Amino acid sequence: MTIKAQTNSVVTGTGGSGQAIDRRSMVSGLVLVCGDSPVATSIAGMTVEGTEWRFETTDDLCRNSDGIDQTISMAPTNRLIVALCRGEHSKSEFLSRSRKAGIETFGTQIVEIPAATDSDANKAASVTTVRGAIARSEAFGSADAGNIKTAFSGAGGKISRRALFTIPPIEYRSVPTINRSACIAGSGCTQCEKSCPHSAIKNVAGTVQVDTSACKSCGLCVAACPQRAVEFPSFSPVEIESQVEAVLSESDGSSKNIAFACSKSENMPIDDWQIVPVACAAMVPAAALLSTVSAGARSVGILRCVEECSQQSSREISGRIDYAKNVLERAGVNSNRIVNLAPSILGTENRSPAVSEPPGVGSHSVEIFGRTAASNSVLALNEMSPNGIEAFTHAYSPIGVPVVSSTACTMCGTCSAVCPSGALTQTTSENVVELTLDAAKCIACSECVESCPESANGAIELDLRTDISALTVGPVRINSDQAIACANCNTQFTSQLTLNRLEVLLGEDYSHDLYGTLCPECRTLA
């Protein structure tokens, strides 16, 4: 078969200034600053240690994105930070421009700096903002083709055929892919699937599949994954954590207020908030609030957008905030440090709360995502509190304690097999089966309860309890039984309790010779 190669081109150049970037000789990144901002000179005077970042100031940059290709071509890179005067620019125009100049998709961050006031505090805070953006940029790996989804702006309404002869304005959104070496879908984990409000991600026979056409790029799956296996470039765990750490580590003479803000928000909170963009406010777990406070923030807020952070997720968000406030209160920390910011509507002020300065902390490292994030942040706050955190239960607790009834549990091993976090494990040795709980690993997902064949008899329940002693005691044996070995191959294949239960269930049909002597494999061979 041959198909004639058609290379007679009808492509016509627009005489463009677009640059083809030679990726071999690049600087780490470039920061473009609007020279009209009173803080521009402070930012341009920054030094970055270890990596090569260049700073360029351009007058009237906010209203004139044309020149940025030129600047980028002088110092090729694929990481860009554009610092623009608050409220005086078109974000999508700069994103499109920077792609045209060769910056890779998601390689550009736009940060807002003050347009008018010129206080020293403002200058220092803006340097901190850029420092955070640089850290986030350096933590950004690179987006695979599978992580990039095309969206057409204005795709909501009807469009005319005539208009479609021109390519509609494009916006790229991040969609998840799975790091297969970290994912434990093979052992039954479905946390991402359960979290997705759009049924876009599924565990299909032990492999997670993402339906990118159904995905709405909310990042809820990222927050749900105990393994940090969901890759979501531009809003990945490591990018978000790196930014928060960098902001908290910068000693600019002021205390830090961190706002996790939906990137679709029209209006970012002003005043003294440092903005950490997230794909949706619902992707911010309680650990983000607790960890940020324990790492030295004065206050932490969550900002929802009006359109997309839906009603359902706003209840979820309020629940998490309430939980986090409960932890703070019990730790003796003013719970007003955590704020549910008013959804971003133009003109909403969202000032940071009037709370005292935070105590000095040793480490600014934060852990927001993954199975140990919640327990570690609770433990860190416990360390800081004068009397320790008293145990309490809460409907939105991200950690829990599975409670097993030694009379109803048959030691069948189902719960430990499905537990995605490794909190429950079952081992067999020396004729003994043991079920062990390490509560510090529990993510309160209740997979164990849902999978337990004896749950109707109360064999296992999940106590949504935050309990320091359970978190610190280490692995504890919560049930044990005699192991039964196969008469043929000697594999220990079941427990005495399971056989007892089988006998009750089967009554007269129970046969010890059949169920209690040979393992299932040898049984089929026999």
Next chain:
Amino acid sequence: MSDNTASMADLAALRQMSYSLMSAVFFGDLRETADLISDTASEVLAVSDWAADMSFYPDLAEFLRAFGELDSESYSEVESQYQRLFGPTPSSASSSVPLNETSYLVPGAEETGWVLASVERHYSSAGIESTPASGNVPDHIAVELEFIAFLCGREAEAWAGDDFKEARRMQDRQRRFLDQHLSKWIPIFVREVTGREDTGPFELAAKAVQVQVIHDLDFLRSLQPLMRSAV
């Protein structure tokens, strides 16, 4: 909002060229496609003002630059790289990377014959006749890529001729073929190539194919509702 002045016709033509060049590279007749590649490479790079707004552009540009830079001397080296990677191998050497779709079928999931028949159906329903004489199997990467290039060319003509319906039909054909065939096996193929040593510019070419295929499928899917409801 981005100021995107490019027409759908330009985009279809750019994609046509991209697929044609990738196809030429994987046909393996590198010397003959040499001039073609270096000529067209500069042409594609020259339209970069609007094209660079597309997420596939950086990989396409890098692939073109790699081949555009080759001179007559380096061609023989690249040719032997091609042979080592994709050519028939002596029994002693490690096996080469297959260039056809049916080599990448999941065992037991699909039948080779069924896949070949499906590929052929796509070709014939687009009005292309099989000419087995050329020695190329229908599921060869170069043939599949050239098929998409052909559809892109028809789409570009339709736009240029003010024929909205025909343009939409050509997009539908591309979307279905990308969905059912190229997007299914190209990622595995690319993993195979990247896993080898001394891949020369072929790793960039393979990567560019993958990025183009995934981008286009996604782009056409996102565009479909707009095309369908346009008034």
